[in-house]
Amino acid sequence: MLQKVVRSAVIDAPIARVWQVLRDFNSHDQWHDVVEASRIEHGEPSSRVGCVRSFTLKDGNRIREQLLGLSDTEYKSTYCILEATVPLKRYVATVTLKPVTDGDRTFWHWESTFEAPPGRERELHDMVAQGVYEAGFANLRKYLAAPATHATPVARAGAHATATGREVRLARYGGPEELEAVDMQVPPPGPGEVRIAQRAVGVNFFDIYLRRGWMPGLLPLPGVLGMEAAGTVVDVGAGVGNFFPGDRVAYLCPQPGAYRTLRNVPAQHVVRLPQDVDEEAAAALLLKGVTADYLLRDLGRVRPGTRLLVHAAAGGVGSLLCAWASRLQATVVGTVSSEAKARIARSHGCAHVIVAPDYRFAQAVQAHCGGADVIVDGLGAAGVEENLAAADRRCHWISLGQASGPLPPLDADRLVAKSLTFSRPVVFDYVATPRELQERADRVWRALAAGVLPPPEIERFALSAAGQAHRRLESRASTGSLVLVT
16 A cells, blocks of 8 residues: 655755755765765766665665656755665655745655555554654754754865866967967865866857957956856855755856866856756857847847847857747848858748848848847947848847947937937846846756757867867857867
8 A cells, every 4th residue: 555654844944055955865874863874876976866875774774765856946856765675665755845934944845655565554654754754854953053064065075175177378369379278276166166177168259359358357368268168066165055066067157267177166157957958068058048038038028020130140149049039939030141051040940041241131131021120239340330221110239249340339319210229238247146047047948958949059179279169250150159178
């Protein structure tokens, strides 16, 4: 007969602190009195779905359990018993946390179902309910009330060592030839930081602007380019309670420095990766996907019937905009520099593609849709006059980049002629808090999983070949996303 055990308790600690302990599938030997010793098999990270923990109870029983699900947004984990000397068959348990509105406390709900041998139902029910769950509530309260040195996760054991890595350094502003791969030392992560072993680094046109010296205040020399990367957490600094060694993560950081094999990053700029998103895809998608999200949702307010003009429609951001906007039933017009790129843009949902290597596109835009309601412009100087001519009344012109050169000062009277509006957004103002970053990243991952966004087309370069990646991007021959692999 199937047994069900349900127990709940309120823990006098913030939900982030309770989750910090419970999400570690191998932490129970630190806080639960019934557990003698535990290990994760095959050296896998203790937060990886599918990992197996093998542990011994103080009464001599042995159990192997597998992590079936883990959600950092729902504060929920599910696991099952694979084999045990205790006669619990088909045992599946779920732990769920919720914040308590009355004070900074946590509601902990723990439930399980299992089969028990005939005649032992009550015995095993009480063992789980009292010996495991109720005792666990009491044990965790005691553990969290202990001095901070005791409550610090064992995962930080290696957080005090300086490590050696490689970085691509820019000694002076100029061309791609100025990028040089050198050895470097990475200190332990400071308070609020995570140290990440980077597997993939995103390359963006913004990196080229910095390399050319267009924003020297953001990149003093010598400097390291790169705003995004993905990899695995190595260790964490003091005060970091939501990331652990072994976690697969990506980040979007307002301070350059991603062209490295190893980097310390403020935890507020880091997001955990879903199981079905690998590091290369994350490095190719995070900044571009978040950019597409705020352009469509916040600035463009794209809805069915919106006439959206996207420049570089076959590029990293452009292809995402075309795909996402077409799902929103917008009319998407894109410009590209070649017929080959036109085919790519069409495959991503661009309804009307204009091949305009000479930056002349306004007449075609007017012919296709009668003018644009929203323009996403990464062209810069070469596209000013054509954008003004391609815009319909009340169009919103979003200047996202300046591939053809810096945008000249814009005469406000020229906007008045059509009641145009103009904006020059910076992505980091749209992910100014960890919650904003997480929400936008989650929308990107969901859109990818649902097929709304296409899997990124990635051109891969070795980290030491960053200069070649820059040449490729500047040539306007690249399509999709460029990624440096370490």
